Amino acid sequence: MKKISLILGMLCMSGIISAQSPVEIQLWPDGAPNTNRMEKQEPGGTLYVASPYLTVYPAKDGNGIAIIACPGGAYQGLASGHEGHDMAKWFNRQGVTYAVLTYRMPNGNHEVPLSDAQQAMRILRQHAGEWGIKQLGIMGSSAGGHLASTAATHFTDAKTRPDFQILFYPVITMDPTYTHMGSHDNLLGTNPDKALEQKYSNELQVSPQTPPAFILHSSDDTGVPVANSINYYTALVKNGVSATLHIYPTGGHGWGYNEDFTYKREWTGELEKWLREIAKNIK
Numbered sequence: 001m002k003k004i005s006l007i008l009g010m011l012c013m014s015g016i017i018s019a020q021s022p023v024e025i026q027l028w029p030d031g032a033p034n035t036n037r038m039e040k041q042e043p044g045g046t047l048y049v050a051s052p053y054l055t056v057y058p059a060k061d062g063n064g065i066a067i068i069a070c071p072g073g074a075y076q077g078l079a080s081g082h083e084g085h086d087m088a089k090w091f092n093r094q095g096v097t098y099a100v101l102t103y104r105m106p107n108g109n110h111e112v113p114l115s116d117a118q119q120a121m122r123i124l125r126q127h128a129g130e131w132g133i134k135q136l137g138i139m140g141s142s143a144g145g146h147l148a149s150t151a152a153t154h155f156t157d158a159k160t161r162p163d164f165q166i167l168f169y170p171v172i173t174m175d176p177t178y179t180h181m182g183s184h185d186n187l188l189g190t191n192p193d194k195a196l197e198q199k200y201s202n203e204l205q206v207s208p209q210t211p212p213a214f215i216l217h218s219s220d221d222t223g224v225p226v227a228n229s230i231n232y233y234t235a236l237v238k239n240g241v242s243a244t245l246h247i248y249p250t251g252g253h254g255w256g257y258n259e260d261f262t263y264k265r266e267w268t269g270e271l272e273k274w275l276r277e278i279a280k281n282i283k
């Protein structure tokens with residue numbers, strides 16, 4: 001768990017110069033408690049992650065906030081650039097310690113991605129003193145947004161409960177009428193039990209203990225219908241959970257930190273303000 005190594009190759013590939021050198025932390029150095037039965041990468045197949053890990057970008061002058069990012073990819077791959085590493089420098093400038101999670105794909109075992117996300121939260125909390133972490137949030141895009149919202153609604157204890165959640169055009173539901181069917185099938189299979197669909201329909205799993213949320217989506221998203229975010233936001237409000245929802249008229253799906261998204265200046269400004277409020281209330 002303490003095995004940390006510099007990942008200069010990742011730094012070069014992403015073109016990011018962070019305030020401090022990024023570090024890599026293996027999630028399960030002694031072996032994961034579950035398996036997706038993948039042993040190698042098949043050409044054109046589901047992403048094979050032999051050993052899931054966190055890439056941590058510590059903030060030089062931290063404000064007490066840390067975020068774990070779960071890139072999207074329909075539970076078949078990971079868009080780790082514009083939905084992951086590309087945001088590191090921007091978050092660091094705000095004083096946020098930022099980590100990108102390279103998690104395992106379900107490949108027939110729906111418990112695998114959540115177990116990796118929960119272990120990532122445990123590990124960062126173990127390093128809280130080292131990096132000055134007082135508020136730990138989880139962030140996700142698309143299917144990574146489903147994983148992040150699952151972590152926010154299926155936590156088992158204080159160590160696995162995020163303090164807040166940030167969701168970019170998230171898959172929220174597993175209801176076939178408006179889910180993203182690729183994510184649905186890759187997580188649950190093509191003919192899952194209805195009870196399993198309900199379990200992972202996170203708009204149905206919200207409670208007053210669900211952490212505050214900041215949600216972003218585009219009205220013209222044809223990949224993941226905006227109803228995913230709207231219904232989740234509604235469930236949060238009904239349960240008395242603080243929630244912010246920004247819906248932009250255009251943009252489609254998967255824009256992440258891309259420069260060509262028309263409303264990038266708007267969403268970055270709003271999220272910066274939201275995070276400042278969290279930092280202001282840290283004791």
